[in-house]
Amino acid sequence: AAVTDILYPKTDCGLDKVKPVIKIKNAGFNKIETPFTASYSIDGGETWVNETVTAQIEREDEIEYQFNTEADLSVPGWYDIRARVTLTDDEDLRNNNAEKRIISLPNINLPYAENFSTYGYWYSEDDTWQYTKPENETYSWTTTPGNSVCTLESPCFDMSDVQKPI
Numbered sequence: 001a002a003v004t005d006i007l008y009p010k011t012d013c014g015l016d017k018v019k020p021v022i023k024i025k026n027a028g029f030n031k032i033e034t035p036f037t038a039s040y041s042i043d044g045g046e047t048w049v050n051e052t053v054t055a056q057i058e059r060e061d062e063i064e065y066q067f068n069t070e071a072d073l074s075v076p077g078w079y080d081i082r083a084r085v086t087l088t089d090d091e092d093l094r095n096n097n098a099e100k101r102i103i104s105l106p107n108i109n110l111p112y113a114e115n116f117s118t119y120g121y122w123y124s125e126d127d128t129w130q131y132t133k134p135e136n137e138t139y140s141w142t143t144t145p146g147n148s149v150c151t152l153e154s155p156c157f158d159m160s161d162v163q164k165p166i
Contacts, residue, residue, distance in 0.1 A: 001025070001026060001028070001032060001085040002025045002026075003085055003095070004062065004095075005022065005023040006023075006081055006083050006098050006099070011103045011105065012104070013107055015073040015104040017070040017071065017072050018071055019067050019069075020081070022065050023064055024038065024057065025060070026060060027060075031059060032055075033056050036053055036085060037087075038067070039051070039086070040083045040084075041080075042072075042079045043079070049067065049069045051068060073104040076105060077103070078102070082097065083098050083099070084096050106155065107156050108121075108157050109161070117139055121155035123152075124152055129141050129142070
């Protein structure tokens, strides 16, 4: 069995308690007919949630598995999500793990001001922007030299109470 993707959660606004979803592939030669363990961690592998998967998976087929145990992402910030499967007699352990980093973004009310000297939940998915502190200076957002296209994502803004948004 192999974890080919972590489908959910993804970086989003106002995340709370969520049920992670992973994609599991039978990369072996035989049908998976025995129960196996699927696990996830939201803290980079410090603590794990383990569940038994009873689905049978034909050779080369994939399934989406939604965990029954919720992950608490209600505190805004970065989460290092990891997933793994453990199958008795699995011959290739190299494909049993997957990981991704997401951000649980707060919903920010207006008015809002930003001078970019603090992190402020701005982020770059592709690392073209970096939040760094050059020697003898304050923290700031900088681009990687040589990048012609750079994307910096904003936090989430709640405009529901704004009379005339511009």
